[in-house]
Amino acid sequence: EVQLVQSGAEVKKPGESLKISCEASGYTFTTYWIGWVRHMPGKGLEWMGIIYPGDSDTTYSPSFQGQVTISADKSISTAYLQWSSLKPSDTAMYYCARHNQHLLGTTLLRDAFDIWGQGTTVTVSS
Amino acid sequence: DIVMTQSPDSLAVSLGERATINCKSSQSILYSSNNKDFLAWYQQKPGQPPKLLIYWASTRESGVPDRFSGSGSGTDFTLTINSLQAEDVAVYYCQQYFSSPCNFGQGTKLEIK
Numbered sequence: 001e002v003q004l005v006q007s008g009a010e011v012k013k014p015g016e017s018l019k020i021s022c023e024a025s026g027y028t029f030t031t032y033w034i035g036w037v038r039h040m041p042g043k044g045l046e047w048m049g050i051i052y053p054g055d056s057d058t059t060y061s062p063s064f065q066g067q068v069t070i071s072a073d074k075s076i077s078t079a080y081l082q083w084s085s086l087k088p089s090d091t092a093m094y095y096c097a098r099h100n101q102h103l104l105g106t107t108l109l110r111d112a113f114d115i116w117g118q119g120t121t122v123t124v125s126s
Numbered sequence: 127d128i129v130m131t132q133s134p135d136s137l138a139v140s141l142g143e144r145a146t147i148n149c150k151s152s153q154s155i156l157y158s159s160n161n162k163d164f165l166a167w168y169q170q171k172p173g174q175p176p177k178l179l180i181y182w183a184s185t186r187e188s189g190v191p192d193r194f195s196g197s198g199s200g201t202d203f204t205l206t207i208n209s210l211q212a213e214d215v216a217v218y219y220c221q222q223y224f225s226s227p228c229n230f231g232q233g234t235k236l237e238i239k
Contacts, residue, residue: 044230045176047227104160110228114181
């Protein structure tokens, strides 16, 4: 079964660092883009950025560039989202999701997010 | 960046009736090389992650009931839910994956009238 399993809920203080994880199974981790999506309370979904675990190529949304770091460890099929200094405004649910893909000629095109993790709640409060 | 705008923000429909949600992109998301629109629709129920319903604007994901259908091309898209069921109460999002950032619409909350 193809699945993404995320790490558990976190409660942190402003200024603290945090790294949450997303473990993939059931498919070849290194050959699909994985993305992170923020869902703030009462708000919509926000695409934060993606990583291609095969070569760690990473793309960030301008809204999140410099605010978070996306990484992956292909030896354990796990992607990460990390903060160096949390703010109360980082309080949200965070999802990882796999971009499906298809090959057009020699070009690999990203498709929709077909597999989602269960989400990790991050609460930042003093 | 491509901006996705959904309408309406909320919608109340009677059981058994049709629900229609619109999504507009700020620029075309039609990929000319394969003539496919890079648009997806997701359903999110409370306490659950989003679930993929439709991709390439009109292709149903495996296991999605056929009362869900997607249409449109270029910049204007529609999600139609025929014969609304109680379990369809959710927030629905469109998303473009034509270019990064792959932005979502703001969401449409669907309720039973």
